[in-house]
Amino acid sequence: MSNTDVTTVAAYAAPAPQSPLARTTVPRRPVGDNDVLIEIKYCGICHSDIHQVNEDWGQAPFPMVPGHEIAGIVTQVGSAVTRHEVGDRVGVGCFVDSCRTCENCVAGLEQFCLNGATGTYPIGPDGEPTYGGYSTHIVVAEDFALSIPEGISLEEAAPLLCAGITLYSPLTRWNAGPGKKVAIVGLGGLGHMGVKIANALGADVTVLSQSLRKKDDGLRLGAKAFHATSDPETFTKLAGTFDLIVSTVSANMDLDAYLGLLRSGGTFVNVGAPGEPNSINMFSLIGGNKNLAGSMVGGIAETQAMLDFCAQHNLGADIEVIPADKINEAYERVLAGDVRYRFVIDTATIA
Structure with missing residues:
Protein backbone atom coordinates (compact mmCIF):
# COMPACT_ATOMS: atom_id res chain seq x y z
CA MET A 1 0.00 0.00 0.00
CA SER A 2 1.30 3.47 -0.88
CA ASN A 3 1.86 5.91 1.98
CA THR A 4 0.40 8.79 0.01
CA ASP A 5 -3.14 9.72 -0.98
CA VAL A 6 -4.81 7.04 1.12
CA THR A 7 -8.44 6.80 0.06
CA THR A 8 -9.67 3.28 0.78
CA VAL A 9 -8.46 0.45 2.99
CA ALA A 10 -9.56 -3.12 3.59
CA ALA A 11 -11.77 -3.63 6.64
CA TYR A 12 -14.34 -5.89 8.27
CA ALA A 13 -17.75 -4.28 8.71
CA ALA A 14 -21.25 -5.10 9.84
CA PRO A 15 -23.46 -4.10 6.87
CA ALA A 16 -26.59 -3.76 9.02
CA PRO A 17 -27.62 -4.08 12.66
CA GLN A 18 -27.07 -7.58 14.09
CA SER A 19 -25.53 -8.73 10.83
CA PRO A 20 -22.39 -10.85 10.51
CA LEU A 21 -19.25 -8.87 9.75
CA ALA A 22 -17.69 -9.27 6.30
CA ARG A 23 -14.70 -7.95 4.40
CA THR A 24 -15.18 -4.62 2.63
CA THR A 25 -13.34 -1.37 1.98
CA VAL A 26 -13.79 1.97 3.74
CA PRO A 27 -12.47 5.48 3.08
CA ARG A 28 -9.62 7.06 5.00
CA ARG A 29 -8.78 10.72 4.69
CA PRO A 30 -5.43 11.80 3.21
CA VAL A 31 -2.71 12.45 5.78
CA GLY A 32 -2.93 16.09 6.87
CA ASP A 33 -0.16 18.27 8.27
CA ASN A 34 -0.86 17.13 11.86
CA ASP A 35 -1.87 13.56 11.10
CA VAL A 36 -0.17 10.19 11.22
CA LEU A 37 -0.93 7.17 9.08
CA ILE A 38 -0.88 3.98 11.13
CA GLU A 39 -0.56 0.50 9.71
CA ILE A 40 -2.74 -1.41 12.16
CA LYS A 41 -1.13 -4.64 13.31
CA TYR A 42 -3.64 -5.77 15.91
CA CYS A 43 -7.09 -4.72 17.14
CA GLY A 44 -8.82 -6.03 20.23
CA ILE A 45 -12.46 -7.08 20.31
CA CYS A 46 -14.31 -5.23 23.07
CA HIS A 47 -17.77 -6.26 24.29
CA SER A 48 -18.87 -2.74 23.39
CA ASP A 49 -18.17 -3.60 19.73
CA ILE A 50 -20.91 -6.21 19.97
CA HIS A 51 -23.26 -3.77 21.73
CA GLN A 52 -22.70 -1.25 18.93
CA VAL A 53 -23.22 -3.75 16.11
CA ASN A 54 -26.44 -4.94 17.78
CA GLU A 55 -27.60 -1.33 18.39
CA ASP A 56 -28.00 -2.11 22.09
CA TRP A 57 -27.16 1.51 22.89
CA GLY A 58 -29.37 3.15 20.26
CA GLN A 59 -29.50 3.66 16.53
CA ALA A 60 -26.12 3.69 14.79
CA PRO A 61 -24.80 4.18 11.25
CA PHE A 62 -24.05 1.24 8.96
CA PRO A 63 -21.94 -0.19 7.50
CA MET A 64 -20.05 -0.18 10.80
CA VAL A 65 -16.36 -0.97 11.25
CA PRO A 66 -15.87 -1.57 14.97
CA GLY A 67 -12.62 -1.52 16.93
CA HIS A 68 -11.08 0.92 19.41
CA GLU A 69 -8.20 -1.15 20.76
CA ILE A 70 -5.68 -0.44 18.05
CA ALA A 71 -1.93 -1.14 18.01
CA GLY A 72 0.29 -0.55 15.02
CA ILE A 73 3.21 1.20 13.36
CA VAL A 74 3.43 4.75 12.03
CA THR A 75 4.10 4.62 8.30
CA GLN A 76 3.65 8.28 7.36
CA VAL A 77 3.64 11.60 9.22
CA GLY A 78 2.30 14.99 8.23
CA SER A 79 4.61 17.95 7.67
CA ALA A 80 3.88 19.51 11.08
CA VAL A 81 4.01 16.33 13.18
CA THR A 82 6.48 16.41 16.08
CA ARG A 83 5.31 13.68 18.48
CA HIS A 84 5.78 10.64 16.26
CA GLU A 85 8.11 9.36 13.57
CA VAL A 86 7.83 6.70 10.91
CA GLY A 87 8.43 3.34 12.56
CA ASP A 88 7.05 4.32 15.97
CA ARG A 89 4.88 1.84 17.85
CA VAL A 90 1.56 3.53 18.61
CA GLY A 91 -1.93 2.85 19.85
CA VAL A 92 -5.36 4.39 19.35
CA GLY A 93 -8.18 4.08 21.86
CA CYS A 94 -11.84 5.02 22.01
CA PHE A 95 -11.62 8.51 20.50
CA VAL A 96 -9.54 10.18 17.82
CA ASP A 97 -10.18 13.90 18.26
CA SER A 98 -11.81 16.57 20.43
CA CYS A 99 -12.13 20.34 20.39
CA ARG A 100 -9.01 20.62 22.62
CA THR A 101 -10.10 24.01 23.98
CA CYS A 102 -13.10 23.36 26.26
CA GLU A 103 -12.81 23.04 30.03
CA ASN A 104 -12.72 19.25 29.95
CA CYS A 105 -10.17 19.01 27.15
CA VAL A 106 -7.85 21.47 28.90
CA ALA A 107 -8.21 19.37 32.07
CA GLY A 108 -7.10 16.23 30.22
CA LEU A 109 -10.61 14.78 29.99
CA GLU A 110 -10.88 14.72 26.23
CA GLN A 111 -13.34 11.82 26.38
CA PHE A 112 -15.83 14.27 27.92
CA CYS A 113 -15.22 17.08 25.41
CA LEU A 114 -18.04 19.58 25.83
CA ASN A 115 -18.19 20.06 22.08
CA GLY A 116 -18.19 16.33 21.37
CA ALA A 117 -15.23 14.00 21.16
CA THR A 118 -14.83 12.13 17.89
CA GLY A 119 -15.17 8.43 18.55
CA THR A 120 -12.88 6.01 16.78
CA TYR A 121 -16.21 4.63 15.60
CA PRO A 122 -19.12 4.69 14.80
CA ILE A 123 -19.94 8.40 14.34
CA GLY A 124 -18.36 11.82 14.82
CA PRO A 125 -19.84 15.06 16.20
CA ASP A 126 -20.61 16.15 12.63
CA GLY A 127 -22.90 13.17 12.16
CA GLU A 128 -20.58 11.52 9.67
CA PRO A 129 -19.56 7.89 10.24
CA THR A 130 -16.10 7.07 11.55
CA TYR A 131 -14.48 3.70 10.97
CA GLY A 132 -12.65 1.73 13.63
CA GLY A 133 -9.74 -0.64 13.92
CA TYR A 134 -11.01 -3.77 12.21
CA SER A 135 -9.05 -2.49 9.23
CA THR A 136 -5.53 -2.35 7.84
CA HIS A 137 -4.82 1.38 8.26
CA ILE A 138 -6.14 4.43 10.05
CA VAL A 139 -5.34 8.16 9.88
CA VAL A 140 -5.50 10.08 13.15
CA ALA A 141 -4.35 13.40 14.58
CA GLU A 142 -0.90 12.94 16.11
CA ASP A 143 -2.10 14.09 19.56
CA PHE A 144 -4.48 11.13 19.75
CA ALA A 145 -1.92 8.46 18.90
CA ALA A 176 -6.01 1.69 45.10
CA GLY A 177 -2.66 0.85 46.67
CA PRO A 178 -0.93 -0.47 49.77
CA GLY A 179 -3.28 -0.86 52.72
CA LYS A 180 -6.42 -0.78 50.54
CA LYS A 181 -8.77 -3.69 49.99
CA VAL A 182 -10.07 -3.69 46.42
CA ALA A 183 -12.67 -5.96 44.83
CA ILE A 184 -13.01 -6.47 41.09
CA VAL A 185 -16.47 -7.68 40.03
CA GLY A 186 -16.30 -9.92 36.97
CA LEU A 187 -13.22 -11.63 35.56
CA GLY A 188 -13.44 -10.96 31.85
CA GLY A 189 -11.66 -8.72 29.38
CA LEU A 190 -11.96 -5.73 31.70
CA GLY A 191 -11.80 -7.51 35.02
CA HIS A 192 -8.61 -9.46 34.35
CA MET A 193 -6.79 -6.18 33.68
CA GLY A 194 -8.31 -4.73 36.86
CA VAL A 195 -6.80 -7.55 38.90
CA LYS A 196 -3.39 -7.10 37.29
CA ILE A 197 -3.32 -3.32 37.68
CA ALA A 198 -4.71 -3.24 41.25
CA ASN A 199 -2.16 -5.85 42.29
CA ALA A 200 0.68 -3.88 40.66
CA LEU A 201 -0.50 -0.77 42.53
CA GLY A 202 -0.02 -2.70 45.78
CA ALA A 203 -3.66 -3.24 46.76
CA ASP A 204 -5.06 -6.35 48.42
CA VAL A 205 -7.24 -7.69 45.57
CA THR A 206 -10.33 -9.89 45.68
CA VAL A 207 -12.30 -11.14 42.67
CA LEU A 208 -16.09 -11.36 42.94
CA SER A 209 -17.40 -13.59 40.17
CA GLN A 210 -20.67 -15.41 39.60
CA SER A 211 -19.00 -18.78 40.11
CA LEU A 212 -15.63 -20.20 41.17
CA ARG A 213 -14.92 -21.43 37.63
CA LYS A 214 -12.12 -18.91 37.07
CA LYS A 215 -10.68 -19.00 40.58
CA ASP A 216 -7.29 -20.38 39.54
CA ASP A 217 -6.96 -17.66 36.90
CA GLY A 218 -7.90 -14.93 39.37
CA LEU A 219 -5.24 -16.03 41.83
CA ARG A 220 -2.68 -16.37 39.04
CA LEU A 221 -3.41 -12.82 37.88
CA GLY A 222 -2.74 -11.39 41.34
CA ALA A 223 -5.88 -11.74 43.46
CA LYS A 224 -5.48 -12.91 47.04
CA ALA A 225 -9.08 -14.13 47.32
CA PHE A 226 -11.88 -15.22 44.99
CA HIS A 227 -15.56 -15.47 45.94
CA ALA A 228 -18.72 -16.55 44.14
CA THR A 229 -21.49 -13.94 44.10
CA SER A 230 -24.05 -16.69 43.46
CA ASP A 231 -23.48 -17.79 47.05
CA PRO A 232 -25.53 -15.59 49.44
CA GLU A 233 -22.98 -16.29 52.17
CA THR A 234 -20.46 -14.22 50.22
CA PHE A 235 -22.37 -11.03 51.00
CA THR A 236 -22.66 -11.92 54.67
CA LYS A 237 -19.04 -13.00 55.09
CA LEU A 238 -17.57 -9.98 53.26
CA ALA A 239 -19.88 -7.26 54.62
CA GLY A 240 -17.97 -4.04 55.35
CA THR A 241 -14.71 -5.35 53.86
CA PHE A 242 -13.68 -3.21 50.89
CA ASP A 243 -12.41 0.32 50.42
CA LEU A 244 -13.12 0.16 46.69
CA ILE A 245 -15.21 -2.07 44.44
CA VAL A 246 -14.94 -1.77 40.66
CA SER A 247 -17.66 -3.54 38.70
CA THR A 248 -16.97 -4.52 35.11
CA VAL A 249 -20.34 -6.21 34.65
CA SER A 250 -22.57 -4.99 31.81
CA ALA A 251 -25.77 -6.19 33.42
CA ASN A 252 -28.02 -4.94 36.17
CA MET A 253 -27.07 -6.11 39.65
CA ASP A 254 -28.23 -5.81 43.25
CA LEU A 255 -26.43 -2.56 44.05
CA ASP A 256 -27.69 -2.57 47.63
CA ALA A 257 -26.00 -5.91 48.26
CA TYR A 258 -22.70 -4.75 46.77
CA LEU A 259 -22.75 -1.46 48.67
CA GLY A 260 -23.07 -3.57 51.81
CA LEU A 261 -19.60 -4.95 51.09
CA LEU A 262 -18.01 -1.49 51.45
CA ARG A 263 -16.38 -0.05 54.51
CA SER A 264 -17.65 3.31 55.74
CA GLY A 265 -16.62 5.92 53.19
CA GLY A 266 -15.98 3.24 50.58
CA THR A 267 -16.71 3.62 46.88
CA PHE A 268 -18.44 1.40 44.33
CA VAL A 269 -17.44 2.30 40.78
CA ASN A 270 -19.23 0.96 37.72
CA VAL A 271 -17.34 0.76 34.42
CA GLY A 272 -19.80 -1.64 32.76
CA ALA A 273 -22.63 -0.28 30.67
CA PRO A 274 -25.91 -2.14 31.23
CA GLY A 275 -28.58 -1.47 28.66
CA GLU A 276 -31.35 -0.93 31.21
CA PRO A 277 -31.73 1.42 34.22
CA ASN A 278 -30.86 0.08 37.67
CA SER A 279 -32.34 0.91 41.08
CA ILE A 280 -30.92 1.57 44.53
CA ASN A 281 -32.17 2.11 48.07
CA MET A 282 -30.67 5.43 49.14
CA PHE A 283 -30.15 4.13 52.66
CA SER A 284 -27.46 1.87 51.19
CA LEU A 285 -25.48 5.04 50.50
CA ILE A 286 -26.48 7.10 53.52
CA GLY A 287 -25.57 4.36 55.95
CA GLY A 288 -21.78 4.56 56.06
CA ASN A 289 -21.22 7.66 53.90
CA LYS A 290 -20.71 5.42 50.88
CA ASN A 291 -20.16 6.53 47.32
CA LEU A 292 -21.62 5.27 44.05
CA ALA A 293 -19.64 6.38 41.02
CA GLY A 294 -19.02 5.75 37.35
CA SER A 295 -15.92 5.92 35.19
CA MET A 296 -15.39 5.97 31.41
CA VAL A 297 -11.92 5.33 29.96
CA GLY A 298 -9.45 8.19 30.44
CA GLY A 299 -7.95 11.20 28.73
CA ILE A 300 -4.90 11.13 26.49
CA ALA A 301 -2.33 11.93 29.18
CA GLU A 302 -3.83 9.39 31.58
CA THR A 303 -3.90 6.73 28.86
CA GLN A 304 -0.22 7.34 28.17
CA ALA A 305 0.50 7.08 31.90
CA MET A 306 -1.35 3.74 31.92
CA LEU A 307 0.74 2.40 29.04
CA ASP A 308 3.94 3.50 30.76
CA PHE A 309 2.79 1.91 34.03
CA CYS A 310 1.94 -1.36 32.30
CA ALA A 311 5.32 -1.44 30.58
CA GLN A 312 7.09 -0.74 33.88
CA HIS A 313 5.27 -3.64 35.54
CA ASN A 314 5.31 -5.99 32.52
CA LEU A 315 1.53 -5.99 32.25
CA GLY A 316 -0.17 -6.96 29.02
CA ALA A 317 -3.59 -8.41 28.33
CA ASP A 318 -4.15 -12.17 28.30
CA ILE A 319 -5.16 -12.68 24.69
CA GLU A 320 -6.18 -15.09 21.96
CA VAL A 321 -5.05 -13.87 18.53
CA ILE A 322 -7.47 -14.69 15.72
CA PRO A 323 -7.64 -14.15 11.93
CA ALA A 324 -10.27 -11.77 10.62
CA ASP A 325 -12.46 -14.56 9.28
CA LYS A 326 -13.01 -15.71 12.88
CA ILE A 327 -14.50 -12.38 14.06
CA ASN A 328 -18.11 -13.56 13.96
CA GLU A 329 -17.20 -16.74 15.83
CA ALA A 330 -15.32 -14.62 18.38
CA TYR A 331 -18.43 -12.48 18.93
CA GLU A 332 -20.42 -15.62 19.74
CA ARG A 333 -17.71 -16.81 22.10
CA VAL A 334 -17.57 -13.44 23.89
CA LEU A 335 -21.31 -13.61 24.50
CA ALA A 336 -20.85 -17.15 25.82
CA GLY A 337 -18.00 -16.08 28.11
CA ASP A 338 -15.63 -18.37 26.20
CA VAL A 339 -12.47 -16.25 26.04
CA ARG A 340 -9.46 -15.91 28.34
CA TYR A 341 -9.50 -12.92 28.24
CA ARG A 342 -9.46 -10.79 25.10
CA PHE A 343 -9.69 -11.66 21.41
CA VAL A 344 -7.23 -9.72 19.28
CA ILE A 345 -7.50 -9.60 15.49
CA ASP A 346 -4.34 -10.05 13.43
CA THR A 347 -5.22 -7.35 10.90
CA ALA A 348 -2.74 -8.66 8.35
CA THR A 349 -5.44 -11.27 7.67
CA ILE A 350 -7.89 -8.58 6.53
CA ALA A 351 -5.94 -7.53 3.42
Missing part, protein backbone atom coordinates in the same frame (compact mmCIF):
# COMPACT_ATOMS: atom_id res chain seq x y z
CA LEU A 146 -0.36 7.01 22.07
CA SER A 147 3.21 5.74 22.29
CA ILE A 148 3.43 2.03 23.10
CA PRO A 149 6.60 1.49 25.14
CA GLU A 150 9.04 -1.29 24.35
CA GLY A 151 8.49 -4.23 26.65
CA ILE A 152 4.85 -4.76 25.70
CA SER A 153 4.11 -6.70 22.52
CA LEU A 154 1.73 -4.93 20.17
CA GLU A 155 -0.81 -7.73 20.38
CA GLU A 156 -0.86 -7.64 24.21
CA ALA A 157 -0.90 -3.83 24.19
CA ALA A 158 -3.94 -3.47 21.93
CA PRO A 159 -6.58 -4.23 24.62
CA LEU A 160 -4.89 -1.79 26.99
CA LEU A 161 -6.22 1.07 24.85
CA CYS A 162 -9.72 0.34 26.21
CA ALA A 163 -9.68 -2.41 28.84
CA GLY A 164 -6.44 -1.18 30.39
CA ILE A 165 -7.37 2.48 30.75
CA THR A 166 -10.95 1.63 31.75
CA LEU A 167 -9.60 -0.05 34.90
CA TYR A 168 -6.46 2.02 35.48
CA SER A 169 -8.42 5.28 35.68
CA PRO A 170 -10.79 4.39 38.56
CA LEU A 171 -8.17 2.37 40.42
CA THR A 172 -5.77 5.30 40.51
CA ARG A 173 -8.46 7.96 41.00
CA TRP A 174 -9.78 6.19 44.10
CA ASN A 175 -6.29 5.45 45.41
